[in-house]
Amino acid sequence: MTLSIEQCTDRAEWDAAINAALGHPMQLWGWGQTKAAHNWTVDRVLVKDTAGVLVGSAQLLFRRLPFPFRSLAYIARGPQAAAGCSADVLDAVADYVKSMHRSVVLSIEPDWELDSPPAKALSAEGWRRSPNTILIGRTLILDLQRSEDELLAAMTKKTRQYIRKSGREALSYRRVSREELPGCLAVYRMTAERAGFGIHADGYYLDIFDNLGEHSPVFAAFDGDEVVAFLWLATSAGTAFELYGGMNDAGQNLRANFTLKWTAITAMKERGVRRYDFNGLLNDGVSQFKFGFADHEDMLAGTWDMPLSRLYPVYARALPLARTSVRKTLALVAAAPTALAGLRKRAARNNRPQ
CATH class of the missing domain: 3.40.630.30 (Gcn5-related N-acetyltransferase (GNAT))
Structure with a gap:
């Protein structure tokens, strides 16, 4: 051709x-x-x-x-x-x-x-x-053309229970405005310090939010005006893709990540997006949390x-040194620094892939 x-x-x-x-x-x-x-x-x-x-x-x-x-x-x-x-x-x-x-x-x-x-x-x-x-x-991709009942049925019983339980806590779950992003980034810095991985300066994330616009929704769990957990996506008509996420101690104690993720999933389904990509699975606790949302995994x-x-x-x-330099550069600017061997285990301990 x-x-x-x-x-x-x-x-x-x-x-x-x-x-x-x-x-x-x-x-x-x-x-x-x-x-x-x-x-x-x-x-x-x-x-x-x-x-x-x-x-x-x-x-x-x-x-x-x-x-x-x-x-x-x-x-x-x-x-x-x-x-x-x-x-x-x-x-x-x-x-x-x-x-x-x-x-x-x-x-x-x-x-x-x-x-x-x-x-x-x-x-x-x-x-x-x-x-x-x-x-x-290796990742997990939900088919958002399935009904909510079908999506829930594919989850583990424990995940469904935690979605219901955290949804009953005194938290509100909604999309974040640009003015509220600093609260999310503060939680992100706290998450990074706790898990031991490096992150960008705030300006990088603000650029993503501004440049992608409607294609970069951020959802958060709020205790009053305070962000206790957040989940940042990039979306197209075909795919919603998890970028970053994190929780503070209060969010962890209330298991806010369960209802927060379900909030994001259902919002993307309502938008008409066809699939929801959890962006990577490793042999770690975060991946076990992700596995609770489906009865399968995907291999790209x-x-x-x-x-x-x-x-x-x-x-x-x-030139292995040159290759290492390239990999480090890519890990800092691409969407998944867990690929960098030295960061993989540390990055896997939280709910963010980049």
Whole structure:
């Protein structure tokens, strides 16, 4: 299939294309806009066939690397591709990155099930599995097209009980305004200090909230005017994706995270979002909490590299220090720093993935 690449510089056109394809919120304009303000560059491309029909798209993030590697190209939970076009779209995007950006590698973490045809075809198409995982492939995704009764029935009995119990406490659960975000970030700093993981300055999170707008809802449990727990999402028409969360001692004691998560899930269902991604499962207490909300788990395709330069073997094998530097950079700016080995266990002890 002969495909062409067009850069997209119009936000409305871009977001409309992503939502029409039920793409991931990390492919929305506002997500790339935030990354571009925090040490990345971004390029958004539309992929069309010979008749000018849109068959794919990809928001490309680039991170400068030391000489002579030039840059790393990365697609978070993309690309979007029409049915049967995934391999051709990826080929076109990889050729574009190689010719226009001369990156050493294109790394992807597509939002595809591991056993799906596009994922199964990656190896045969020349893609290589990468150990440099950013977004954890093992996760839990709820089908929000199921009824609330069906969603509740899939939960453990204990989870349903705690939802009812914490919902009866003297707490209110609702969406957070921008003026209330400092209360959430204060809880986040407390959570990070307790669990021992690093976080960004407040400005980073405010940028996400501002740049994603309606695509970045934050929900919180309030004791009067005080935030005792919060849950931050990124959403597209297709997917709601958990970004950050935390609780203070009062929130823990009242098990506010149970009703809070159910509040977020039902709000996304009411919005018409089709799926709710808990963003990663590890062998830890937080994952056990997540498991209480479903009777299954999901495995996505994982992390794959397309070498674009003869220097790729050097980048991948002979320069471990450079690889470590890239992984640390990605962990600070991408959506899941639990991928960084040194932070994985600490980040897993709380309800935040990034």
